[in-house]
Amino acid sequence: MPxxxxxxxxxxxxxxxxxxxxxxxxxxxxxxxxxxxxxxHIVIDEVPITNWGFNGKQYSQSKKFKNEK
Incomplete structure (x- = not known):
């Protein structure tokens, strides 16, 4: 059962x-x-962007920075 x-x-x-x-x-x-x-079985979890990070940074902050440019 996958x-x-x-x-x-x-x-x-x-x-x-x-x-x-x-x-x-x-x-x-x-x-x-x-x-x-x-x-x-396939399960999709939606993670709040404040709980997601990459490259040592919180994704919500990286996105906010990009939107401000």
């Missing part, structure tokens, strides 16, 4: 986009690993 956890920032990810992610990842597991779609 389980895939997708984490994205909480920046306007639509239900349609989430459905596309779920369908696309499920299809990859079916095609590549020959898994059954009915036993494949």
């Amino acid at each position: 389980y895939v956890n997708i984490k994205v920032t909480d920046e306007n990810v639509t239900d349609h986009q989430k459905q596309q992610l779920i369908k696309g990842v499920t299809n990859l597991l079916v095609e590549i690993l020959h898994k059954k779609p009915e036993t494949t």
Whole structure:
């Protein structure tokens, strides 16, 4: 039973986009690993941008800085 956890920032990810992610990842597991779609689980976690960081910086601050330019 495959389980895939997708984490994205909480920046306007639509239900349609989430459905596309779920369908696309499920299809990859079916095609590549020959898994059954009915036993494949996909979970999408939306992380607040204040809880996301990269390059030693908080993403919300990096984004704010970019928007100010």
